[in-house]
Amino acid sequence: MKPLRLGIAGLGHVGCGLVELVEAQARLRLPEHVSIRGVTARDRNRKRGADVSAYDWFDSAKALATDPDVDVFVELVGGADGPAKDAVEAALRAGKPVVTANKALIAEHGMALAGLADAQGVDLLFEAAVAGGVPIVRTLRDSLSGIEVTRVSGILNGTCNFLTSQMLSTGRDYADVLAEAQKLGFAEADPTLDVSGTDAAHKIAILSAIAFSANLDFSKVSISGVEALDLIDLTFAERLGYTVKLIAEGVLTEGGVVCRVEPKVLEASHPLAQINGSLNSVRVEGNPLGAVVMTGPGAGGGPTASAVMGDISKLFRTGRRSAFGHAAHHPTRDFIVPDDAESAPWFLRTQLADVSGALASLTDTLAQAGVSIDKLMQDSADAQGTAPVAIVTHRCPRSNMAQAVNQLAQLSSIAGKPRLIRIEMDH
Amino acid sequence: MKPLRLGIAGLGHVGCGLVELVEAQARLRLPEHVSIRGVTARDRNRKRGADVSAYDWFDSAKALATDPDVDVFVELVGGADGPAKDAVEAALRAGKPVVTANKALIAEHGMALAGLADAQGVDLLFEAAVAGGVPIVRTLRDSLSGIEVTRVSGILNGTCNFLTSQMLSTGRDYADVLAEAQKLGFAEADPTLDVSGTDAAHKIAILSAIAFSANLDFSKVSISGVEALDLIDLTFAERLGYTVKLIAEGVLTEGGVVCRVEPKVLEASHPLAQINGSLNSVRVEGNPLGAVVMTGPGAGGGPTASAVMGDISKLFRTGRRSAFGHAAHHPTRDFIVPDDAESAPWFLRTQLADVSGALASLTDTLAQAGVSIDKLMQDSADAQGTAPVAIVTHRCPRSNMAQAVNQLAQLSSIAGKPRLIRIEMDH
Numbered sequence: 001m002k003p004l005r006l007g008i009a010g011l012g013h014v015g016c017g018l019v020e021l022v023e024a025q026a027r028l029r030l031p032e033h034v035s036i037r038g039v040t041a042r043d044r045n046r047k048r049g050a051d052v053s054a055y056d057w058f059d060s061a062k063a064l065a066t067d068p069d070v071d072v073f074v075e076l077v078g079g080a081d082g083p084a085k086d087a088v089e090a091a092l093r094a095g096k097p098v099v100t101a102n103k104a105l106i107a108e109h110g111m112a113l114a115g116l117a118d119a120q121g122v123d124l125l126f127e128a129a130v131a132g133g134v135p136i137v138r139t140l141r142d143s144l145s146g147i148e149v150t151r152v153s154g155i156l157n158g159t160c161n162f163l164t165s166q167m168l169s170t171g172r173d174y175a176d177v178l179a180e181a182q183k184l185g186f187a188e189a190d191p192t193l194d195v196s197g198t199d200a201a202h203k204i205a206i207l208s209a210i211a212f213s214a215n216l217d218f219s220k221v222s223i224s225g226v227e228a229l230d231l232i233d234l235t236f237a238e239r240l241g242y243t244v245k246l247i248a249e250g251v252l253t254e255g256g257v258v259c260r261v262e263p264k265v266l267e268a269s270h271p272l273a274q275i276n277g278s279l280n281s282v283r284v285e286g287n288p289l290g291a292v293v294m295t296g297p298g299a300g301g302g303p304t305a306s307a308v309m310g311d312i313s314k315l316f317r318t319g320r321r322s323a324f325g326h327a328a329h330h331p332t333r334d335f336i337v338p339d340d341a342e343s344a345p346w347f348l349r350t351q352l353a354d355v356s357g358a359l360a361s362l363t364d365t366l367a368q369a370g371v372s373i374d375k376l377m378q379d380s381a382d383a384q385g386t387a388p389v390a391i392v393t394h395r396c397p398r399s400n401m402a403q404a405v406n407q408l409a410q411l412s413s414i415a416g417k418p419r420l421i422r423i424e425m426d427h
Numbered sequence: 428m429k430p431l432r433l434g435i436a437g438l439g440h441v442g443c444g445l446v447e448l449v450e451a452q453a454r455l456r457l458p459e460h461v462s463i464r465g466v467t468a469r470d471r472n473r474k475r476g477a478d479v480s481a482y483d484w485f486d487s488a489k490a491l492a493t494d495p496d497v498d499v500f501v502e503l504v505g506g507a508d509g510p511a512k513d514a515v516e517a518a519l520r521a522g523k524p525v526v527t528a529n530k531a532l533i534a535e536h537g538m539a540l541a542g543l544a545d546a547q548g549v550d551l552l553f554e555a556a557v558a559g560g561v562p563i564v565r566t567l568r569d570s571l572s573g574i575e576v577t578r579v580s581g582i583l584n585g586t587c588n589f590l591t592s593q594m595l596s597t598g599r600d601y602a603d604v605l606a607e608a609q610k611l612g613f614a615e616a617d618p619t620l621d622v623s624g625t626d627a628a629h630k631i632a633i634l635s636a637i638a639f640s641a642n643l644d645f646s647k648v649s650i651s652g653v654e655a656l657d658l659i660d661l662t663f664a665e666r667l668g669y670t671v672k673l674i675a676e677g678v679l680t681e682g683g684v685v686c687r688v689e690p691k692v693l694e695a696s697h698p699l700a701q702i703n704g705s706l707n708s709v710r711v712e713g714n715p716l717g718a719v720v721m722t723g724p725g726a727g728g729g730p731t732a733s734a735v736m737g738d739i740s741k742l743f744r745t746g747r748r749s750a751f752g753h754a755a756h757h758p759t760r761d762f763i764v765p766d767d768a769e770s771a772p773w774f775l776r777t778q779l780a781d782v783s784g785a786l787a788s789l790t791d792t793l794a795q796a797g798v799s800i801d802k803l804m805q806d807s808a809d810a811q812g813t814a815p816v817a818i819v820t821h822r823c824p825r826s827n828m829a830q831a832v833n834q835l836a837q838l839s840s841i842a843g844k845p846r847l848i849r850i851e852m853d854h
Contacts, residue, residue, distance in 0.1 A: 017715060020715075021573060021715070024575075027575040027714075028572060028573055028574065028575060029568075029572040029640055030572055030573070031572070110750065110751065111751075113750070114749055114750035114751055114753075117749075117750055118749050118750075121747065122747070123747055123750070124750040125750070126750070127570065133716045133717065133719060134719055135566055135570030135571060135719070138566075138569070138570050139562055139565075139566050139570065141456075141748070141751070141752040142565070142737065142740065142741060142748070142752070143554065143562035143565050143566065143734075143737040144562060144733070144737060145455060145456040145457055145458070145736070145737060145740045145752065146448060146455055146457070146732075146733040146734070146735070146736025146737040146739070146740060147455065147733045147736075147737075148451075148454040148455060205762075206751075208762070209751045210751050210752050212760045213456055213751075213752070213753050213754075213757040213758065213759050213760060214759065214760040214761065214762060215759060215760070215761050215762065216751070216762065217761065217762040218762075220762035220763055220764050221762070222764065222765050228846075229846075230776075230846065232776065232815050233774075233776050233846050233848065236776055236804060236806075236815065236817035237774060237776075237817070237848075239804060239817075240774075240802060240804060240817060240819060242774065242850070244848065247851065252760070253763070255763050255766075256760050256761045256762060256763035257760050257761065257762050257763065258762075258763060258765045259762055259765075260765055262848075262849065263848055264848060264849050264850070264851050265774040265848045265849065265850045265851070266850075266851050266853075267850075267851070267852050267853045269853040270851060270852070270853040271722075271853070274701070286733075287454075287729070288444060288447075288448070288728075288729025288730065288732065288733055289560045289723070289724065289729065289730050289733050290560065290723065290724045290727075290729075290730060291723060291724075292560060292561055292562070292721065292722065292723035292724075293720075293721070293722045293723065294719065294720070294721050294722075295698075295719065295720045295721075295722075296716070296717065296718060296719035296720065297716065297717045297718075297719075300717075301715075302714070302715025302716065302717075303715065303716050303717060305573075305715065306571070306573040306574045306713075306715055306716050307570075307573070308573070309572070309573025309574075310569065310570040310571060310572060310573040312573070313569060313572040313573060314569060320548065320549070320550055321568070321569070322541055322544075322545050323537065323540070323541035323544055323545075323550070323551040323552070323553070324537065324538075324541055324568070324633075324636045324637050324640075324643070325568040325569070325572065325637050325640070326541075326640050327640075330640040331640065332640050332641065332642060333639045333640060333641040333642070333679065333683050333684050334641065334642050334644065334683045334684065335632070335635070335641060335642065335643065335644040335645075335647035335648070335683060335684050335685075335686055336647055336680075336682050336683035336684065336685060337647050337649065338649050338685045338686075338687055339682075347660075347664060347667075347669065347692040349657075349659065349660050349663055375667060377663060377666060377667060379663075388659050388663065390663035390664070390666075390667060392667060419655075419656075419657065419660050421660065421664075421671065421689075421690055421691060421692045422689065422691050422692065423669065423691070423692040423693075423694075424674065424691045424692070424693050424694070424697060424699075425694050425697070426693075426694045426696040426697040426698070
């Protein structure tokens with residue numbers, strides 16, 4: 001089978017991430033092989049994160065889009081109009097499927113482009129346009145097509161989320177925090193699209209069009225951003241038990257689809273209140289489902305490139321995939337019985353008998369097994385005279401712990417078999 | 428276009444949920460129409476949640492699976508062996524695609540069945556077998572095929588999660604809480620599959636086979652459940668700042684895929700520590716993605732039936748779907764500009780000028796606009812002599828609040844424009 005040949009227009013973080021993924025495709029689970037027919041970007045001589053000198057350079061996105069040896073045109077140029085739109089239209093007109101990460105293009109011209117794709121009988125895919133590495137677009141379109149969606153909402157702009165989190169944690173004003181974020185590269189030199197809510201609005205408009213089979217009309221979206229928030233709004237909300245987040249939502253109402261982006265005050269227990277930093281999170285509510293939430297990296301070259309690759313994987317002409325997605329050319333792994341070598345912190349709980357030196361014999365036994373103690377809590381003895389004790393260890397192999405537990409079980413100062421539970425840290 | 432004709436074997440909660448979804452399909456977003464060719468279940472006369480008298484009754488799952496007028500065989504019988512397996516094999520041998528919710532069947536015989544499906548060139552789909560309404564199977568197989576997965580983990584059994592949560596919140600022992608859960612229908616009469624960890628093991632084995640292109644071998648999965656947990660393990664863990672959860676995980680190691688189900692002690696800040704009740708949550712870690720988490724209802728007739736329907740929606744022979752998933756027969760909605768009628772609680776923050784009666788004029792103005800106050804917090808005046816005040820209102824229309832804000836802005840006792848933010852409650 002010939003590999004699927006990509007034409008990649010745009011070589012920023014996402015484009016370079018995609019080139020790297022193509023080069024590392026043996027580690028992925030693509031149904032077939034993929035190759036790069038050619039690349040293009042605004043400035044050929046700019047220093048990039050990936051070496052693209054091995055690939056044919058095209059002088060324009062449009063020329064690449066219509067090259068007869070390109071099977072799939074990948075548009076990573078950006079911008080609602082101009083060269084990105086021209087090239088995508090040219091590719092579709094030439095009967096080529098298009099994969100794009102361009103949220104502005106899809107939010108502003110998605111209906112017309114989808115119509116063009118339908119007329120040509122080719123796919124227009126844009127997983128990477130919404131929520132970076134979080135594959136919500138196809139999940140909503142296909143896997144959740146068996147539910148009636150009533151609302152889709154989420155945190156869809158990492159920059160806004162970062163700014164409000166930083167204001168609150170540092171006690172500094174919006175302008176201060178924005179300036180620092182720009183210096184660190186967490187906000188664009190011109191942050192308007194992000195902080196005005198427009199970027200989140202592009203994304204929620206796309207999701208709403210899918211969720212409600214709606215005619216996307218971006219002019220109807222109500223948008224306000226985070227620029228007008230004062231530090232005191234955030235601190236007072238927090239003192240009252242709330243969190244302020246920029247929330248994007250699309251709701252099905254009797255009159256039609258209402259799409260809105262605005263800061264909201266969330267109860268601290270609200271699932272979206274916990275979404276911090278550059279994470280994106282999307283919540284889909286519907287019947288008879290209840291709600292499903294998807295959370296992950298909302299930006300970044302690697303995650304976004306992986307979403308582009310997920311779309312590309314659906315364009316192979318092989319048709320049906322095997323039930324578990326295995327392909328003949330994948331390295332296949334075997335299940336193995338776990339050994340006990342893996343290292344972790346451990347939670348050990350036992351009961352000390354009512355004898356003197358019970359705690360000392362416990363800690364001695366652990367020390368001899370090479371187990372070192374991080375925390376220890378002993379409570380007073382119960383009616384039977386045994387005292388519960390819990391220990392949190394530093395990292396050590398499961399085998400050491402198993403040995404320690406066996407030895408403890410033989411001590412007369414220990415009542416009953418100790419309980420051993422692995423601790424998993426947040427990461 | 429003729430509808431896709433289903434043969435539905437098994438009419439429990441999921442089967443009846445599916446019948447209802449087929450009957451309500453005008454509200455869904457299926458690419459084409461679907462109909463029911465026939466149904467079957469163990470006992471024809473049992474009282475059911477859905478009226479199936481309009482559909483042809485078949486005397487066996489196998490007869491239904493091989494009926495020439497069935498386009499898709501839906502297996503909701505359950506059990507790793509016996510009639511479910513026989514019928515699925517018969518359907519595949521007859522060249523029919525199969526959709527199943529049967530985790531035991533797929534975990535124990537999935538490789539052989541996938542091989543049979545491949546040989547016959549038909550689909551074997553099992554979204555509903557893992558995590559109920561959470562569409563993780565196809566997301567992992569297809570959308571995330573552009574990442575190298577290093578670990579997949581999660582909370583995959585709602586019964587275990589319910590039992591440990593209940594023990595902790597009521598201070599009662601395992602046996603007590605289990606007996607009550609059985610009485611309430613939250614645990615099966617024979618809860619062994621759930622509480623032993625076997626059900627979660629079935630699910631994580633399926634996800635691991637997909638994530639790592641691995642030969643599923645259920646005999647290699649290491650399984651321990653929640654039966655052995657004592658209340659004191661949970662309370663001590665909590666007092667040390669942790670939460671105990673039954674965690675299923677599959678990890679890619681040098682030697683192969685290690686699959687394990689066991690109770691774990693999680694840091695309170697761990698994303699899975701917040702997953703309560705019957706929710707399921709799956710976390711996929713990989714390169715260059717980072718991590719994506721999907722959370723939703725892990726069981727229940729409606730959610731699980733919606734997952735079955737999501738699989739069915741992929742079996743239509745129409746091929747390519749339109750970019751936004753719109754189909755000619757869908758009712759299409761329009762985007763509309765939001766009106767201000769929607770009712771919500773509101774967060775109002777403003778600054779009181781340094782004049783007497785400032786707070787009174789604020790609260791009077793709100794009362795006149797029909798806005799009633801739930802909480803109010805005023806802080807001491809700043810260097811300019813203005814005192815910040817925040818108000819949380821009871822539910823009222825946005826239009827009332829807008830009117831109140833306009834009136835407040837005109838008061839000499841209010842410094843600057845008040846800030847109005849909608850409050851979203853946890854739900």
